[in-house]
Every structure is written in C-alpha cells, then in structure tokens.
Amino acid sequence: MTVTARLREHLNSALLIAGIFVAWELACLLFHVSPIVLPRPSQVVSTLVVDMPALWPNILQTLFTTLVGFVGGMTIGVLLGVLVGVSRTAYNTAYPLLVGFSSIPKVAVVPIFVLWFGSGTIPAVLTAMTTCLFPIVVNVATGLATTEPEMEDVLKALGATRWQVLWNVGLPRAMPYFFASLKIAVTLAFVGTVLSETVASNSGIGTVMMMASANFDVPLAFAGLFALAILGIILYAVFAVIEHRICGWASRKTELATG
Template identity: 55%
Template sequence: MNMMERAGPIVLPLALLILWELACKAFDIPPFVLPSPSMVMVALYNNAFVIWFHSSQTLYTTVVGFAVAVAFGAFLGILVGSSRLAYTSLYPMLVGFNSVPKVAIVPILVVWFGIGTVPAIVTAFMLSFFPIAVNVATGLATIEPDLRDVLRSLGASQLDIVRKIGIPRSMPYLFASLKISITLAFVGSVISETLASNRGIGTLMTQASANFNIPLVFAGLVVIALMGIVMYMMFAFVEKRMTGWATRGATFGIGG
C-alpha cells in the first residue's frame, strides 16, 4: 500500500495526460478549442521568459495578500472564538462579507487604488482570510467546558486559557485553513489580474485568449496549479512537523 500511495500522485495525473493527448489526436480537436498536453508544454518552453515575468508578479501579490490574511484572520479567529460578544457581533458580518462575490469588488478597488499590484493583493486577502478566521475560532471553541471550569478554579484568567490551551488547540485547525486559503489567494490574485492589471498570470491568459493562443492560456493555468501545489505541500510539511501530535495514529489524511 505504501508503494501504491506514493505512486498514485504520479501515475494518475500521467494517465490523465496520456488520455488527454490521445483524445486530442484521435478526434482531431483544433488547438484553439482544446490544445493537447504536448502543445501546452511547447507553449511553456517557447514562452518561458514571459511566463516567468508574469508568474513572479502573481506569486508576489499572492504571498503578500496571504500573509496579511494569516495575521488578520488569526487575530480575528482568536477574538471571535474566545469571546461570545465578539462571536455574536462579528460572525454575521464575516459571513455576509464572505458571501459577496469578490469579482464585483475589484472594479471598486481599481477606483480606489488604480490598476496593478494593490487590487490583486487586496483581492487575495479577501478570499483567503475567512477560512483562517473560522477555523481558528472553531479550534478555540473545542475547549471542553469542564476544562475551562477546572482552569478557572485554579485561578487562570480568560487570557491564560486562550494563550496556554486555546491557541495550541487551534493549531491543527489553523494549518488546515492555511492549505485551503493559499489556493484561494491564488484565485484572488488571478481574478484581479484578469480584470485590472498589466502584469500577472491573469493578464497573460487574458492577452493570450484575445489572440486565440489557447495553448498559452493552458500554460498559464498549469503554472498557477504548480505554484498552488508547491505552496500547499510546504504548509502540509510544516503542519506535519508542528502538529503531528494531533494526527498521530491516523491511517490517512489530506496533507498528513
């Protein structure tokens, strides 16, 4: 099973790529409708410098927006999870804000900040902070009432309970949200770049689509997917090192 589990992430995508390639050849699908994987690889090679130029911008805006989302989301999650007043006051606002389509907010951000980097950072932040806040708040909420009563009887304050019990208890929830939020941050950056930017993978794909260069569009999608996978694996690695106690004995798990 160990060999099969290790080979699965390689064998399955490779099989899908081969099936995709054969389907394009067998049905003679035009490249402007669906390019084959080999055409996408050629587009990646021929446009390596241009893709690097745009992908570095996307990675920058994503990481900056995500970093702000981690700081703000963790603080907000601790506040909401440790205070009933904050929960009843802020949680409905967070749900309402998260329900607003971020695509509709990008034109407003352009009016405020102009096109370019800032709207992409803000959009990445808006898409990624909510899962962090909710998961951290959930982790704090898992503290058993009996444990709270015992700690209070020993003289611990609410701050002591949050700092010594709540925050360590919420770490697995935090890392689970980080793996989700980093992918959402990439989505936010690309959305903003598609609508209001002159640099980034979203801009590259928009320009390539306008020129019917669909292989280059797919090349941009591949780059975004690869960056998302790498960032996800980085957080999964750190999670395993820092919160292994929470998953010890588990037979399987996402990123575990």
C-alpha cells in the same frame, strides 16, 4: 501508515495524473482537435518551456502578489479569529456577519478596489487578501470557541489569567483548525490574485492569460493554467508539511490505527 503503503498511494496519485494527460493527448490526436480549441498537453508543456523567459517575471509577480495578500489575510484573519473566538458572546454575535461577508463573490469587489487604488498590484493583493481571509477567521474562531471547558477549568482553578488560558489551551487547541484553513486559504489567495489580474493589471499570469486568449494563443493560455496549478500544489504541499510538523498530535488516530 507503513512506508510501502504510503509509496503506493503516491504512485497511484502520479499514475492518475499521468493517465489523464495521456488520455487528453490521445483524444486530441484521435479526433483531430484544433489547438485553438484545445491544445494537447505536449503543446502546452513545450509552450511553457519555450515562453518561460517571458512567463517567468509574470509567474513571480503572481506568486509575490499572492503571498503578500496571503500573509496579510493570515495576520488579519488570526487577529479577527481570536477576537471572535475568545468569548461565546462575540462568536454568536459576529458569526452572521462573517457568513454574510464570506458569501460575497470576490469578483464583485475587484472593481471597487480598482476604483479606490487604480489598476495594478494593490487591488490584486487586496483581492487575494479578502478571498483568503474568511476561511481563516471562521476556522480560528471555531477552534477557540469549541475548546472543552474542562481543559480551561484546570487552568482557571490554578488561578490562570484569561491570557494564560488562551495561550496555553485555546491557541494550541485551535492550531489544527488554523492549518486546515491555511491550506484552503493559500489556494484561494491564488484565485483572488488571478481574478484581479485578469480584470485590471498589466502583469501577472492572469494578465498573460487574458492577452493570450485575446490573441487566440490558446496553448499559452493553457500554459498559464499549468503554471498556476503547479504553484498551487507547491504552496499547498509546503503548508501540509508545516502542519504535520506542528500539529502531528491532531492526526494521531490514523497513525494509531495502522500501528
């Protein structure tokens, strides 16, 4: 992609976001919508700025919880994914179980975690972890299981051990799948954290939003939403950049197509 084309794409994205906020602002003004129902974006942003000293520790709490849960989910996810993906038998055996686990609504597990560990950070971390775990397992396993047998045969004929084949072919080959899942997983980890915070915690953005809506402080609740969206975008962007640096080879087609 040429630089100008990329710039134009970024510009379009920015214009779309700005346009939606402007339309939202104008609609609220035009139809005299009460801030208790739907605050204007300008009100939300000013709340965000004014209440920042109070919000900041909660933002950090949510970010910390999410990252701990995400790292845990990533570690376990990669280990499970490799375990399931290295042999076709393991893959076929474990797949139904994985699908079953991943289709459990994560909101349903929060009360169980609270029952086991009490309210607070631990159930939030665990919810974040379980929420982001399965996309990683499924993607890593799929990446490994779909490795072309000919690629493996070249190494096996050289006398490579199973481990060497995994290290030199399987894992690099699964990297694009892994990173694709990380981008999804990190946003899902936020969902898990906030979910748990709204149910059973006394700090974090989820708690702030619960209390704000209980007090009919709708602009503050929206400020929490904005903070979450911004954090989500930042983390997504971080992983997109890392992915591009490590797995640039996997997106070669678009680069070839545009010269």
